[in-house]
Structures are given as C-alpha cells and as structure tokens.
Amino acid sequence: MSKGYYKYLLVISFLLVACFLLAGFRQQQLRPQPEGLASVVDRGPFSAVAQEKRELPRHSPAESDRANLIVQLCDGQTSLEIPGVRPGEVLPPEKARDVARQMMVKYLEEQAKQASKWTKQDRLIWEREQQRKIEEGYRLFHDWKALGGTIGISCDMCHPDAADTHPETYPKFQPQLKDVAALREMINWCIENPMKGKPLSCDDRKMIALEAYITSQRKGVVLDPGKH
Amino acid sequence: MWPLKWKQREQKYRQARAGFFEAVKLLDRRSFLRVAGRAATIASAKAIVPPHSFQLVDVLGGGLREKPAFRFAYLADTHLYERTLNERFVRAAMRAVKDINALKPPPDFVLVGGDLAQFGQPKELELGKQILSELKAPVKMVAGEHDWYLDLGEKWQELFGPPNYSFHNKGVQFIGLMSVNEKDFWTERKMTPMERMNTVAQLDSPLQSRFEVGEAGREWLRQALATVPNDTPIVLMTHALLYKYYRPWNFWTEDADLVQEMLFPYRSVTVLHAHTHQMLTHRVKNIHFHGMLATSWPWPYAPEGLPKLTVKMDRVDPFDELDGLGVGTMDVYGSGYANKHYYLWRRDPITVAKAYLESWGKEAIPPAPEFPSY
Numbered sequence: 001m002s003k004g005y006y007k008y009l010l011v012i013s014f015l016l017v018a019c020f021l022l023a024g025f026r027q028q029q030l031r032p033q034p035e036g037l038a039s040v041v042d043r044g045p046f047s048a049v050a051q052e053k054r055e056l057p058r059h060s061p062a063e064s065d066r067a068n069l070i071v072q073l074c075d076g077q078t079s080l081e082i083p084g085v086r087p088g089e090v091l092p093p094e095k096a097r098d099v100a101r102q103m104m105v106k107y108l109e110e111q112a113k114q115a116s117k118w119t120k121q122d123r124l125i126w127e128r129e130q131q132r133k134i135e136e137g138y139r140l141f142h143d144w145k146a147l148g149g150t151i152g153i154s155c156d157m158c159h160p161d162a163a164d165t166h167p168e169t170y171p172k173f174q175p176q177l178k179d180v181a182a183l184r185e186m187i188n189w190c191i192e193n194p195m196k197g198k199p200l201s202c203d204d205r206k207m208i209a210l211e212a213y214i215t216s217q218r219k220g221v222v223l224d225p226g227k228h
Numbered sequence: 229m230w231p232l233k234w235k236q237r238e239q240k241y242r243q244a245r246a247g248f249f250e251a252v253k254l255l256d257r258r259s260f261l262r263v264a265g266r267a268a269t270i271a272s273a274k275a276i277v278p279p280h281s282f283q284l285v286d287v288l289g290g291g292l293r294e295k296p297a298f299r300f301a302y303l304a305d306t307h308l309y310e311r312t313l314n315e316r317f318v319r320a321a322m323r324a325v326k327d328i329n330a331l332k333p334p335p336d337f338v339l340v341g342g343d344l345a346q347f348g349q350p351k352e353l354e355l356g357k358q359i360l361s362e363l364k365a366p367v368k369m370v371a372g373e374h375d376w377y378l379d380l381g382e383k384w385q386e387l388f389g390p391p392n393y394s395f396h397n398k399g400v401q402f403i404g405l406m407s408v409n410e411k412d413f414w415t416e417r418k419m420t421p422m423e424r425m426n427t428v429a430q431l432d433s434p435l436q437s438r439f440e441v442g443e444a445g446r447e448w449l450r451q452a453l454a455t456v457p458n459d460t461p462i463v464l465m466t467h468a469l470l471y472k473y474y475r476p477w478n479f480w481t482e483d484a485d486l487v488q489e490m491l492f493p494y495r496s497v498t499v500l501h502a503h504t505h506q507m508l509t510h511r512v513k514n515i516h517f518h519g520m521l522a523t524s525w526p527w528p529y530a531p532e533g534l535p536k537l538t539v540k541m542d543r544v545d546p547f548d549e550l551d552g553l554g555v556g557t558m559d560v561y562g563s564g565y566a567n568k569h570y571y572l573w574r575r576d577p578i579t580v581a582k583a584y585l586e587s588w589g590k591e592a593i594p595p596a597p598e599f600p601s602y
Contacts, residue, residue, distance in 0.1 A: 142430060151314040156430060189546075
C-alpha cells in the first residue's frame, strides 16, 4: 500500500467523526427542554406528548375473493393480486422481483394522478393539531386555576358547552367596552372580572386554545359580525 | 348634552312609573284601559328598557280579584363558596334574605331550592345555614347536587334533616322531594369524593349519570301520597325539574315519566324546581311546572327542548353581576295552582299567572323579551 492511501483514509475518517459530532449537537438542540405549564400548550406535533397520544398508522388488510395472494405496498394503499399463488406460498426470486416492479409502476401511476402536493398525512396532522388545541381550550375553559382565576369561578359555570359566547357575532360594538370588540377582548373581560384573574395577551397560546374550543362549539353557524 | 337628556328621560320615566303603580293599586275592570294607556306611555318614556316590563299581565292574569289562600317565597341556587375564596355569592344570598324579609305580607314559609353550597364543603353548608337563619319565616329545604355529592348528603342531612318530607299548609299538601340522585358513575372510575363532586358540579360533564328520583324515592313518594285525597292540591318542591328538557346539561329527570304518572290522579299539582337558573314554565296534563331564579348566576337557555309554554327571560347583561338573578314568591289559590312571581333584581317583576297555564298559554301571556337569546 502506498503512503497516499493512508492520507485519504485519514481525511475521510476525520470527516466522518465531524459529521457524527455535528449530528449529536443537533440532536441535543432538538431535545425538548424542561418547560413550565404555559409552554405545554405550545408543543408541536412531534413532541414527546404528541407522540404518546399518536396512534401508529395501520394498513387495512386487503383480501382476495379468489383466495389468491395479495401483496401490499408499504403505503398501505397500493396492492396487487398474484393469480395462482396462495397466501403463505413463497414466490421464486424472479417472480418476486417482477411483482415488486409491477407494484412500483402502479404506485407511480397513482402518484402522477394526484394534482395536489398535500397528502393524507398532511390532513391528519392538521386535524390532529386542531383537535389538540380544542382539547386544551376545553381544559382551560373548565379549570379556573389553569386559567389564572382566583375565586373559584370557571368559564363553563356561565357558559356550559360554551353556550352564549356566540363567537360568530364578533367583532361587534360592546357599549360597556365603548368600542367594537373582538371575542378575545370579551374573554379577557371575563378572566379579569368574574374570574378575578390576569388578562392574557392576545397572542397567548392559552387564548388561541380558548378560541379554538369556543369556535368549535359553533362550527357551521353562519358568520354574523355585529349581531346583537 | 347626552347625559342630561338621559337624566331628564329617566326622571320622566320615574314619575310615570310611580303614577302607574298608584293606579294599579286602585285598579278595577273599568279603569283598566286608562292604566294600560299609561303603561304604554311609561314604556315609551323609558325607551332604554324593553317595553314588555309594563304590560299589564300581573293585573290581568294575576287574578287580583281572587284573593290567594296564602303566599310563600323562595330563593335558590346560592352556590356559596367559603368566604375566604369568594364573597360574591355570599353577598347575593344575603341580599335575597333581605328581600324576602321585606315582603309584605310576609310569606308563610321560605323554600330554599337547593345548591346552597358550590362544592358540598361542610364550611359552605354551615355558612348557608348561618345566612338562612336570618330569615324571619320558617325555612323548607330541598337538596341540590352541589350540596350532595362530596359526602353523599351526610353533612346536608346533619344540618337540615331528611331530604324527603311532606307537610300540610292551609289546605295544600307540600312535598319536598330529593330529585338529584344519580346512578353510581364514580366507583368504576375510582374517583375520590372531590372528583365525584367536581364531575357533578360541571353542568356539561359527559361523565356523570342523569338525575333521577330513583326507585327508593318513588316508593317514598307513593307512600306519602297514599294518605292524600285526590282533590287535595299538591305542591311538589324539588331541585331538578321532574321533566325532560335538555339531557346534556342534566336539565333532565330520567324517571320523570314515572313520577308524573303518580301525580296524574290528583286535581291540581304544582312542581316548583330550581337547578336551571332561569325563568321556566311547563305544563303536563294537571301538573304545572315553574322554575326558580338563582341568586348566583343565570344560565343560558338550552339549545333545544325548551318547553313551549316558557316565555324566556330577557337576555342577561354579562357586565352586571346581579342581572338575571333574584328571588320570587308563589301566591297559592284555593284550587292549589299558583301565580308565580319572579322578582328579578335588575328588571321589573314578571308574573307567570295560573291563568296562563290553565289556558295553555292563550290568556295572561307573560311579557316576552325584545332580544331573543342566541
């Protein structure tokens, strides 16, 4: 072996070590930091909390009417029936390669048909995140301590199922506030007055959660801002 | 200039109002139209308040020509916290006591419609007893779910006696009935007493069971009714409403049909219930149902199931902590049916007359609010 070969090996191993170190550092940064109650509301979809609740995707088993073997692709949707082969039989390598090729062709055809970049996975994330926010809002709505109340009064006591909050009528003029007010200003009024707590900032994640819950209870109701 | 104008209008209204009540005192059938005219004037002078307040329903349907046999008063749903945590509802309860003590003529007795406490705490119940001891008239209690589900009624019964009882007053049979029993939802979920209490205290909780009188309660009622002749008027006092209004909020009595069936043979039955924190009117055959006002906070009307005979109370002002609240009286007549008076603290009094229910809502219609609820 010539001397030059060792030189290259040294450079490559140095680069490898550097890569590992860098990856480790990134990992450290991504790890969730210890947080207070306020930031619990704010955790992203891939946090430890979200992952605990997340159900793993399941493929619905494809069945053949003619008792043939059905092979499914890992996307859980593309499947191929292999005529003359019974479930449990082992395919010869050549045949197996052919089946795999056919399935990839089918998969790519399906992909080409799709006009949108958004996948089912995206929709699931949106729905799940929305639901998570609504649930957080429900919890705050029913828990005076979590919302910073000081005299034992929670939102649901006057507004069961968020009744009589009519988010669809905001913004509207509130004579008592002497201005056209947003729902969040009324929420803050309730926190400050009947609940004797401290108002939230308008972009506080708790406020967003409360709005998510309150509006979810009036889903489908026609928007009618200004209605009294 | 706006405040001045407003003051003038307010002054004009107050003068007109005083004149109106003077006239009502002297009212006979002939002078009715004249007074009705004045009522309209006041309503327009008032301008800022819905004009319904001055319709002459009290006089027309109230049966002033017929003298009531007697009167009793009520207060309900005080939801007292310990003083160290929250004094707001304590102040409201004391106001209710003061109002009732000032009634002339004084009531024969005062019904306290349950939910005296908020979380069933012994200190809350004791505070309630202390406040009620200020009432001059004798007190009759019924238990609410907020009084009951911390220790399943132990402290409440120690302070106020058995939750089911019956007594006779001037020809009318009164029955206090425990109506907030629930099937056990806590044992299986391994709830602590406080968790059980909090679950029941949450109106929109899907975890709790629905209210019922229950088999034992119905059996007690059967025995209590056994000695009451069919032509004796009955007034039933409960916390839950003994009919089915809106299940998700437990404005509901699961075995209401069975209880009502036991009451059908009687000439006249009136059920007076609390729990719903709103003006509520209903009739099933011979049974008239009336809701009681709360002194703590009002509840919105449920999204569905409202009894057809109910004329809703006016939309509540969230900026006024006493709005939508108050006390009330029942003027009981010889037939056993009663005129129900709602003394709202921030509105003019409203009467739901027996004539209104007897005519299935055709006569003596109570005033409807100008702004319906959402």
